[in-house]
Every structure is written in C-alpha cells, then in structure tokens.
Amino acid sequence: MKYLIKFSYDGTAYCGYQKQKQKPSIEEELEKALQKINNNSPTKVCATGRTDKGVHAYCQYAHTELNVDITEKKLKRAMNSNLPPDIHVIEAKIVDDDFHARYDVLEKTYEYLINTGEYNPIERNYVFQYNYQLNIDKMQEAIKYFLGTHDFRAFVTDNKEKENCIRTITKAEIETNNEKIKITFTGNGFLRYQVRNMVGILIKVGEEKISPEIVEKIIESKDRTKAGKTAPPEGLYLVNVKYK
Amino acid sequence: MKYLIKFSYDGTAYCGYQKQKQKPSIEEELEKALQKINNNSPTKVCATGRTDKGVHAYCQYAHTELNVDITEKKLKRAMNSNLPPDIHVIEAKIVDDDFHARYDVLEKTYEYLINTGEYNPIERNYVFQYNYQLNIDKMQEAIKYFLGTHDFRAFVTDNKEKENCIRTITKAEIETNNEKIKITFTGNGFLRYQVRNMVGILIKVGEEKISPEIVEKIIESKDRTKAGKTAPPEGLYLVNVKYK
Known part of the structure; x- marks a missing residue:
C-alpha cells in the first residue's frame, strides 16, 4: 500500500532533510520509524524535496510503500x-500507486523570518537575527522582480552547468509586524539555496547598498557572483506544498 | 557601582534560575559573565525571583555590584x-545603592501557553501541548476566583508551614487564538509552583472534571491535596516585572 505522509520538523539538530553518512537527518529518522512499523523491512521514503541544514518545515510530504496493511x-x-x-x-x-511526492508537486511555499528588534533567546534557532534597520519600502520594490518565469541561475549556489534553472514564482511578498519581517515565496519549484539567496539580495536592498532595480539586472545576468550572500538557514520554513 | 540588569532566557537547558551544584543554571551563567567583566573578582547577582527548571523569561531582573566603572x-x-x-x-x-531587585518589586506578570491543536515540533519546549479540547468558558468563570487577596496555601508545592502564603492577584485572564490558549496572571508576588498549580486546576475545570465554583472552595480549603496537578514548566514565562 502506498501512503503519503505530511510532516513538520525543527531542522536545528539535523544535517538537513537528506540522509548523510554519520550525520542525523530527517529522512533517516522517518525511515527508521517506518521500518519498525513495516515488519522490520528496510523502508524508503521519497519527499517533496530536500531542505538544508537548520531549515524547518511546517508542511513537508513524503510517499512510502508498506507491506503491512495499516489504517491512516x-x-x-x-x-x-x-x-x-x-x-x-x-x-x-x-x-x-502512481502518485509521486516529488514529481506531482504543483507549487511550494517558503517563508523566511527576520527579526530586526531585540534578540530573543527563545527564537534563536527560528528567525534570522539582523541587528540593523532595513528599508522595507525598497525591499518591497525589489521583491517584485522575482515574480514570473525567470532563469534563476544567479541565485543558485553550487550550480551545475547543465541544470535547468528556469522557474516560475507566483507570489513574492513582504509583511512586517513591528520589528519582525516575513518574506513569502510561492512557485512551481525552487533551486538549492535559491530562497536564501533571494533573501540575501533583498537584505542588501534593505541596507540601501544596492537599489531595487539592480535585482532585475542580477536576474538577467545569470551570474552567481553578482547576487551576494546567502541568508542563514534558521529563518527558513517550508510552509506549504500543493499537489495536482 | 550598582547595576540593574534586565534579561531574557530560554529555560530549556537549565536546572532553573538558581545555582545548583553540578547543574547548569541561569544565575551561574550571569555570574560567570560578570566575573570576566569585573576584573575576574567573584561577582554575585540578586534576581527578582527564581524560575524553575524549563521555565522561560522574557523579562527578568537582577542587580549586581561591580568594582569596575563601565557604561550601561x-x-x-x-x-x-x-x-x-x-x-x-x-x-x-x-x-x-539602596535599590534591591527582589525587595523593591511591585508586581510580576506570568504567562502560560497551552496548545490544543496539532503538535508543533518547533514549539515543543515553549508551549504545553494538550491533546484534548478544553471548555474555555468554564475556565473563564473559574479564573476569576483567583483575583484579589487570598491565602494561596492550596497552590503551593513543598509548602513550609511557616511561610506566609497571602498574595494579591490583580489580573487573571484567558485569551484564545485558534487552538492556542494564553493565561495571564499579574500579582504582587507568586509562591513556588503557584502559577503552574493554578493553571493545573484551570485545566481540570476545562476538562469539565470539576465545576468552576470548586476553585473558590479549593482556595478556601488551603489544602494542597485538593488542588490537583502542576502544569508542566515549558508553557510558563515570566513576562513583566514592575518596580517602585
């Protein structure tokens, strides 16, 4: 029987979603739990996608096939x-049987949280602490350039030449609540580090180091060296996945 | 020079505010940090009050005296x-010089957070996860009995006979936001475990195991055995302290 599992996690203690030798991963924990349920047979899971070390998920999916008959x-x-x-x-x-947790994804939503107020020890692993003011109006102008279909090569770390970097972003929004900033991206798919690299450039705009229009030029350049720093993982959340 | 320090902490990793041999405490960490600043002389702090293992603070105070002259x-x-x-x-x-972080307190405010919705791994150390419905209306009725000046002996764990348990509560409120419940108490002082024991009895009312009026009887009984379970520490926050 094939099952789709919807799950959430605190990514702080893991090397990321994907299994790595000698390091704790979300994938390994899921497979260990499933093996116990599945009469101790080694059991694989296939997720919507990977998240990196320290990144969290409120809504992630994986499919698995079990030999045992168990209710949902x-x-x-x-x-x-x-x-x-x-x-x-x-x-x-x-x-x-033909459902696939990765290939059948229609869109994904990520949120990125920044705190520009006083450091809060309780949120230290769950928000990017940024101790300076950011110009939100300029960030709002800049984020619009990400909307639509683009080749996001400039926002991919460790880019393999051959990879197709064309993706469509349907929502790109910034909301603020006092000194908290929430940046939301929805799209048909995201490349590795893409969200954190897009946030990195938005922070540079917010710092008034570059003007909002430069973001359009960086996208067009397809040049990673133009796009600046990767924002840290603790602010990033996979919050929604839509299937066909 | 005498200084008043306002600080916050995540209590998850500590045995509580107060120093204990061989165990990590907030107090010890503060004193270690101050000793380095204070020319390596052993330096004491005196806090508003203690918090127990796993309890958090958004706003706690301590005074200290330093030999060095350092700006705020x-x-x-x-x-x-x-x-x-x-x-x-x-x-x-x-x-x-005559300021005292403990004796000069006018009032303190504690918040207690309960989640009756789906478990959220990101909040596992920061909210009490309660997997059943609670009758909020009945809890609202019950919490009013705590307002005013009472002998809170029935809500004190490890009570020493001699201790004066008369305290005044000026605010006792329940707010809800979807499946999150926030219980707030403000008073001139709280006894050990008092807030968690008051929350424990409110949960019993919310479970409809006792009716709201019973809370008044329990207060009057001054009998700890009547008041039931202590709510767990991870939901509790010291959120405000007012000085003269």
Whole structure:
C-alpha cells in the first residue's frame, strides 16, 4: 500500500532533510520509524524535496510503500510514537500507486523570518537575527522582480552547468509586524539555496547598498557572483506544498 | 557601582534560575559573565525571583555590584558577548545603592501557553501541548476566583508551614487564538509552583472534571491535596516585572 505522509520538523539538530553518512537527518529518522512499523523491512521514503541544514518545515510530504496493511490514523500514531520530538507526522493518507511526492508537486511555499528588534533567546534557532534597520519600502520594490518565469541561475549556489534553472514564482511578498519581517515565496519549484539567496539580495536592498532595480539586472545576468550572500538557514520554513 | 540588569532566557537547558551544584543554571551563567567583566573578582547577582527548571523569561531582573566603572551600554554588550545564546541581556542600568531587585518589586506578570491543536515540533519546549479540547468558558468563570487577596496555601508545592502564603492577584485572564490558549496572571508576588498549580486546576475545570465554583472552595480549603496537578514548566514565562 502506498501512503503519503505530511510532516513538520525543527531542522536545528539535523544535517538537513537528506540522509548523510554519520550525520542525523530527517529522512533517516522517518525511515527508521517506518521500518519498525513495516515488519522490520528496510523502508524508503521519497519527499517533496530536500531542505538544508537548520531549515524547518511546517508542511513537508513524503510517499512510502508498506507491506503491512495499516489504517491512516494508526500509521500517523505509530510513526509519531517512533519519531523524536523534533519531527512530527501531521497526517498519513493512502494514495494511488502512481502518485509521486516529488514529481506531482504543483507549487511550494517558503517563508523566511527576520527579526530586526531585540534578540530573543527563545527564537534563536527560528528567525534570522539582523541587528540593523532595513528599508522595507525598497525591499518591497525589489521583491517584485522575482515574480514570473525567470532563469534563476544567479541565485543558485553550487550550480551545475547543465541544470535547468528556469522557474516560475507566483507570489513574492513582504509583511512586517513591528520589528519582525516575513518574506513569502510561492512557485512551481525552487533551486538549492535559491530562497536564501533571494533573501540575501533583498537584505542588501534593505541596507540601501544596492537599489531595487539592480535585482532585475542580477536576474538577467545569470551570474552567481553578482547576487551576494546567502541568508542563514534558521529563518527558513517550508510552509506549504500543493499537489495536482 | 550598582547595576540593574534586565534579561531574557530560554529555560530549556537549565536546572532553573538558581545555582545548583553540578547543574547548569541561569544565575551561574550571569555570574560567570560578570566575573570576566569585573576584573575576574567573584561577582554575585540578586534576581527578582527564581524560575524553575524549563521555565522561560522574557523579562527578568537582577542587580549586581561591580568594582569596575563601565557604561550601561558597554555592560550590556560585554555581558552578551560572554553569555551563551540562550540567555540575553536586554538592558543594563545604573541604580541607587539602596535599590534591591527582589525587595523593591511591585508586581510580576506570568504567562502560560497551552496548545490544543496539532503538535508543533518547533514549539515543543515553549508551549504545553494538550491533546484534548478544553471548555474555555468554564475556565473563564473559574479564573476569576483567583483575583484579589487570598491565602494561596492550596497552590503551593513543598509548602513550609511557616511561610506566609497571602498574595494579591490583580489580573487573571484567558485569551484564545485558534487552538492556542494564553493565561495571564499579574500579582504582587507568586509562591513556588503557584502559577503552574493554578493553571493545573484551570485545566481540570476545562476538562469539565470539576465545576468552576470548586476553585473558590479549593482556595478556601488551603489544602494542597485538593488542588490537583502542576502544569508542566515549558508553557510558563515570566513576562513583566514592575518596580517602585
């Protein structure tokens, strides 16, 4: 039986979603929990996508195939009792055999949180602490250039020449609440570090080191060296995934 | 020179505010940081009050006396560069020699957070996860009985017979936001575990195991065995302290 698992996690303690030798990963924890449920047979999961070290998820999906016949509710409960407290299954659903958690994605939404107010120790792993003022109006102007279909090569770290970097962004928004800034991106897919690199350039605009229009030129340049710093992982959340 | 330090902390990793042998405490971290600033002389701090293991603070105060002459801004900066990331100095202020961080308190405010919605791994150390519905209307009725001046003996764990348990509560409120519940208490002082024991009884009312009026009877009984469970520490925050 094929199942789709919806889950959330605190990425602080992990090397990222993807399995790596000798390092704790979300994927490994999911597979260990599933193996116990699946009569101790090694069990693979296939997720919507990877998240990097320190990045969080409120809504991530993975599919898996089990030999055992277990109800959706029982699978959720069994997984949660076998997972560590920083990973949580929200829902388990039986899906068609041809469903694919990665290929069937229509769009994903990421949020990035910045705090420009007083440092809060309780949020230290869950927001990017930035101790200077940012010009939000200029960031609002700049973020619009990301909307639409572009070749995002300038925002990809470790770019392999051959990779197709054309992606479509349908939502790019900045909201503020006192000294908290939330940046939201929705699109049909995101390349590695793309969101954090887009946030990095928006911060540069907010610092008034470059003017908003430069963002358009950087996108057009397709040149990674033009786009500046990668924002740190602790502010980044995968918050929604839409399927066909 | 006497200084008043305003600070915040994530209590998750500590045995509580107060120093204990072989265990990490907030007090010890503050004193270690101050000793480095104070020409390596052992330096004591005296706080508003203690918080227990796992309890957090957005606003806690302590006074200290230093031999060195350091500006308020520099003291804040020097402490923060010597403190671990889960403790943060918000402000340092020079105060009169007769100021006392504990005896001069007028009132304190505590908040307690409960989540009755889906478990969120990111908030696991910062909210009490309660997986059942609570009757908020009944809890609203019950919380009013705490207002005013009472002998809170029934809500004190490890009560020493001699201790004066008369305290005045000036604010006792419940707010909800979807499945999040915030309980706020302001008073001239709180006894050990008092807030968590008051929350414990409110939960029992919310579960409809006892009716709201019983809370008044429990207060009057002055009998700890009547008042039920202590709510867990991770939901509790010291959020405000007012001085004369």
